[in-house]
Amino acid sequence: MSPKRVTIKTIAKEVGMSIMTVSRALNNNSNVNDQTKTKVQQVAKKMGYIPNHIAKSLVQRKTFTIGVVVPEIAHSFFQEVIRGIEEIAYDAGYHIILTHSAESFQREQLCLETLLSKRVDGILLSVAETVTDFKIYKELIRLKMPMVFYDRGINDIGISTVGIDGTKAAEILTEHLIGLGYMKIAHLAGPLHLSIGANRRQGYLNALKRHKIRAKKSYIVEAGLKEKQGYEGMKKLLNQTKKNPPRAVVAVNDPSAFGAIDAIKEAGLRVPEDIAIVGFADDIRSQLIEVPLTTVRQPAYEVGKVAADKLIKHIESKTEAVEDLVLNTELIVRKSCGWSKKKN
Amino acid sequence: MSPKRVTIKTIAKEVGMSIMTVSRALNNNSNVNDQTKTKVQQVAKKMGYIPNHIAKSLVQRKTFTIGVVVPEIAHSFFQEVIRGIEEIAYDAGYHIILTHSAESFQREQLCLETLLSKRVDGILLSVAETVTDFKIYKELIRLKMPMVFYDRGINDIGISTVGIDGTKAAEILTEHLIGLGYMKIAHLAGPLHLSIGANRRQGYLNALKRHKIRAKKSYIVEAGLKEKQGYEGMKKLLNQTKKNPPRAVVAVNDPSAFGAIDAIKEAGLRVPEDIAIVGFADDIRSQLIEVPLTTVRQPAYEVGKVAADKLIKHIESKTEAVEDLVLNTELIVRKSCGWSKKKN
DNA sequence: AAAAATATTGTTAACGTTAACATAGAAGAA
DNA sequence: TTCTTCTATGTTAACGTTAACAATATTTTT
Known part of the structure; x- marks a missing residue:
C-alpha cells in the first residue's frame, strides 16, 4: 500500500x-x-x-474485534460454531480474529497472548483438551477481559459458558441403552478436568443409579476426545474386562466412538450385536459409517450465536451477569445402539 | 482491561x-x-x-494479519479452505480476520473496506456470486494491497488465483456422461462473469465438441450457485425443452444439483432413470442424499494452503509473480449419473 | 596516549487518530 | 447595546510503540 x-x-x-x-x-x-x-x-x-482503524483503536482503546479460539478447526461442530459467531458479530459491527489451539495447552496460551496483544475487545474460547492449568483464565478475569466459554468451559471460575447440558444428555443417552435392555454399560470418558468430560460421566452415572445398576470402576476408562484415544481407551477397556465384557459403551463423543468401533472390530466383535455403542456430538461422519452411530445432536450454530451474543453483552455492559447458558440437545437414534436387535 | x-x-x-x-x-x-x-x-x-501490537502496527505499518473474505461460510468447501489458510498463516506468524460476503456484492465491498481500514497485510478473497463490477479489485491493485483469489477469481486482472482447472474438470465430467452413452446433455451454468461459471460451461462445450455433439442453446441455462437457483434453473430447462428433454444434466455445482434434483422429482421424473445429473464440488451432502451425486472433488484444504502460501509470498516480496495455480481434481462417480442403468 | 571503533544507552519525532479543552464569531436575551 | 449562549472550528496532548539519529562509555588499534 x-x-x-x-x-x-x-x-x-x-x-x-x-x-x-x-x-x-x-x-x-x-x-x-x-x-x-x-x-x-x-x-x-x-x-x-x-x-485507519489501527490509529483509531489505539486512541480509543477499542478494536471492535472479537478473538475466537477453536480447539479443533477440522471438526464440523466447531466450523458451525464459527459460522454462528460470525453472524452475530457481523450484525453487531464486530469482526473476528480466528485462532486455533489444535487441542494444545501451549498453543492455546499463545493464541490468548496474541489476542491480548492485538487488543481484541473480547474472547470466545473452547478449552483445549490438554489444558489442566487455569491460571491464564484467572489472569484474563483480573485484566477484566470480557470472555465467554463455548462448548467446553471451566466451572465456577467466573466466566460465562454457553453449551449444552452434558449431564442430562449423557443421562438420556445412557437411559436409552438401559431402555433397550442393556445392563452392562461401560463409559469411555473424556478429560475429567473439562466440564464436558466430567458432566458426561456424571450423566452416565446418574442414569445407572436411577436404574439401580451398580457402576463398576473397570467399566469406566478415561480416554480422550480424539479418535485415536477412543481406540486406545476401548482396547484398554476390553482388556480389563475380559471375564465380563460390557454389552454397550457410552463414548464421550463421536470421534472417540469411531476409534472404539475400530478397536471392537479389531477384537473380532460386531457392532451392535456384540457391543452396542453410542457417541456424542453428531459428527458428520456419524450417519455415513457402516453402522450409523446413535448420538446426541448439539446445536453448534446456535452455540456460536448465543456465545457471541453473550460476549458482546459482556463487552458493552460491565454489569452483564456471569451465567451458564444451556441449549437443548436431541437424541439421534441410529443403528449402533442395536435398537432392533435382541439384547441382554 | x-x-x-x-x-x-x-x-x-x-x-x-x-x-x-x-x-x-x-x-x-x-x-x-x-x-x-x-x-x-x-x-x-x-x-x-x-x-500492544496495535501501537506497533501503527508505527511499523504492518499488522501480521491476513484478511479472508468467504462468500458462503455455511459451505463445507469454504470451511475446509479456511482450515488450510489458518494452518499456513499460523506457521508464518500471521493471524486471520475472517469476513463473510454472503454472496453479496455490497457486503463484499464492505468486507474489503473493513479489511483495508484494519490495515491487513494482505487479502484472500473468493468472489461473491453477485459481483459484476471489478472496480474495487483494480483499486486494491493500485493500492498495492497484496491479494490472492481462491476458487473464484477474475481472469487477466493482475491478481493471482488459486483454484482448480474448472474447464478440464467439467470436460471430464461431461465426457463421463458421454461415455455412459448420453447424448442429450444439458448444462445448468453458473454466473458467466465468474471464472468458475465460464470455465465449467466451456468444459461442457469442449466435451460435446470433441464428441461431435451439437450444443443446443436451449440446453444451457444460466442459473446460479445456490440450491434455489438450481431448482429454478432446472424448472426453466424442463419447461423450454418439453418436446425434447435432456437425458442428463451437468450442474455447475453440488448445491445447484440438489435444487435441480428437487425440480426433476417435482416434475414426476426420476434420477437417474429419467434424467441423470452430475454436480461439482463434492459437498458433504452429496453422498448422503437418496441417490448419491456424481461430482468432482476439489481439494479445498489444499486450495486454502496454497492460496495462503502464495499470498504470504506476495506480502513478503514485492517481486512475487502474479500467476494462476491449478490444483488437481478427482472425479467421484456415484449413482446419480446412472452408470449401472440403460441409457439413450 | 591519542585516535578510532564499538557497545550501550538516550532523545526526539513520528505513525493517524480522537479527547479535552480553548477560542472566535454569530445569534439571542436582557 | 451589552451580556450570554450557542455553533463551529482550532490547539494541544495523548494512545504505545519504533525509527533515526545523538551521545556517552568502553574497548581496540596504532
Missing part, C-alpha cells in the same frame, strides 16, 4: 481546515457545519481516503 | 532506563547489554506486561 497515503491530515490541508474538523466531519459528529461536512466528505472520497 | 495498564513506559520507570532501551530489550534487539536485557524482561514479566 505504498502510494502516498491519504490521511485526515492530507484532507485537512486540501480543504484548508484543521484535522479535527475533518475528523468530526468524517465521523458525522455533532457541531460541524453541514456545508463543511459535505465538502470534507466529498474531498475524502475524491482523494481515496481510507480510515 | 481496566487495571492501570503496564506499558514499556511503566517498565522504563521501574528499571530506571529509557523506554527505548526497554523496547530493545523486549524485542531481543541487538545492542542491549545482556544484564539489562534480562533485568528488563524479568521486570516486564513480573509487572504483567502485555505488548
Whole structure:
C-alpha cells in the first residue's frame, strides 16, 4: 500500500481546515457545519481516503474485534460454531480474529497472548483438551477481559459458558441403552478436568443409579476426545474386562466412538450385536459409517450465536451477569445402539 | 482491561532506563547489554506486561494479519479452505480476520473496506456470486494491497488465483456422461462473469465438441450457485425443452444439483432413470442424499494452503509473480449419473 | 596516549487518530 | 447595546510503540 497515503491530515490541508474538523466531519459528529461536512466528505472520497482503524483503536482503546479460539478447526461442530459467531458479530459491527489451539495447552496460551496483544475487545474460547492449568483464565478475569466459554468451559471460575447440558444428555443417552435392555454399560470418558468430560460421566452415572445398576470402576476408562484415544481407551477397556465384557459403551463423543468401533472390530466383535455403542456430538461422519452411530445432536450454530451474543453483552455492559447458558440437545437414534436387535 | 495498564513506559520507570532501551530489550534487539536485557524482561514479566501490537502496527505499518473474505461460510468447501489458510498463516506468524460476503456484492465491498481500514497485510478473497463490477479489485491493485483469489477469481486482472482447472474438470465430467452413452446433455451454468461459471460451461462445450455433439442453446441455462437457483434453473430447462428433454444434466455445482434434483422429482421424473445429473464440488451432502451425486472433488484444504502460501509470498516480496495455480481434481462417480442403468 | 571503533544507552519525532479543552464569531436575551 | 449562549472550528496532548539519529562509555588499534 505504498502510494502516498491519504490521511485526515492530507484532507485537512486540501480543504484548508484543521484535522479535527475533518475528523468530526468524517465521523458525522455533532457541531460541524453541514456545508463543511459535505465538502470534507466529498474531498475524502475524491482523494481515496481510507480510515485507519489501527490509529483509531489505539486512541480509543477499542478494536471492535472479537478473538475466537477453536480447539479443533477440522471438526464440523466447531466450523458451525464459527459460522454462528460470525453472524452475530457481523450484525453487531464486530469482526473476528480466528485462532486455533489444535487441542494444545501451549498453543492455546499463545493464541490468548496474541489476542491480548492485538487488543481484541473480547474472547470466545473452547478449552483445549490438554489444558489442566487455569491460571491464564484467572489472569484474563483480573485484566477484566470480557470472555465467554463455548462448548467446553471451566466451572465456577467466573466466566460465562454457553453449551449444552452434558449431564442430562449423557443421562438420556445412557437411559436409552438401559431402555433397550442393556445392563452392562461401560463409559469411555473424556478429560475429567473439562466440564464436558466430567458432566458426561456424571450423566452416565446418574442414569445407572436411577436404574439401580451398580457402576463398576473397570467399566469406566478415561480416554480422550480424539479418535485415536477412543481406540486406545476401548482396547484398554476390553482388556480389563475380559471375564465380563460390557454389552454397550457410552463414548464421550463421536470421534472417540469411531476409534472404539475400530478397536471392537479389531477384537473380532460386531457392532451392535456384540457391543452396542453410542457417541456424542453428531459428527458428520456419524450417519455415513457402516453402522450409523446413535448420538446426541448439539446445536453448534446456535452455540456460536448465543456465545457471541453473550460476549458482546459482556463487552458493552460491565454489569452483564456471569451465567451458564444451556441449549437443548436431541437424541439421534441410529443403528449402533442395536435398537432392533435382541439384547441382554 | 481496566487495571492501570503496564506499558514499556511503566517498565522504563521501574528499571530506571529509557523506554527505548526497554523496547530493545523486549524485542531481543541487538545492542542491549545482556544484564539489562534480562533485568528488563524479568521486570516486564513480573509487572504483567502485555505488548500492544496495535501501537506497533501503527508505527511499523504492518499488522501480521491476513484478511479472508468467504462468500458462503455455511459451505463445507469454504470451511475446509479456511482450515488450510489458518494452518499456513499460523506457521508464518500471521493471524486471520475472517469476513463473510454472503454472496453479496455490497457486503463484499464492505468486507474489503473493513479489511483495508484494519490495515491487513494482505487479502484472500473468493468472489461473491453477485459481483459484476471489478472496480474495487483494480483499486486494491493500485493500492498495492497484496491479494490472492481462491476458487473464484477474475481472469487477466493482475491478481493471482488459486483454484482448480474448472474447464478440464467439467470436460471430464461431461465426457463421463458421454461415455455412459448420453447424448442429450444439458448444462445448468453458473454466473458467466465468474471464472468458475465460464470455465465449467466451456468444459461442457469442449466435451460435446470433441464428441461431435451439437450444443443446443436451449440446453444451457444460466442459473446460479445456490440450491434455489438450481431448482429454478432446472424448472426453466424442463419447461423450454418439453418436446425434447435432456437425458442428463451437468450442474455447475453440488448445491445447484440438489435444487435441480428437487425440480426433476417435482416434475414426476426420476434420477437417474429419467434424467441423470452430475454436480461439482463434492459437498458433504452429496453422498448422503437418496441417490448419491456424481461430482468432482476439489481439494479445498489444499486450495486454502496454497492460496495462503502464495499470498504470504506476495506480502513478503514485492517481486512475487502474479500467476494462476491449478490444483488437481478427482472425479467421484456415484449413482446419480446412472452408470449401472440403460441409457439413450 | 591519542585516535578510532564499538557497545550501550538516550532523545526526539513520528505513525493517524480522537479527547479535552480553548477560542472566535454569530445569534439571542436582557 | 451589552451580556450570554450557542455553533463551529482550532490547539494541544495523548494512545504505545519504533525509527533515526545523538551521545556517552568502553574497548581496540596504532
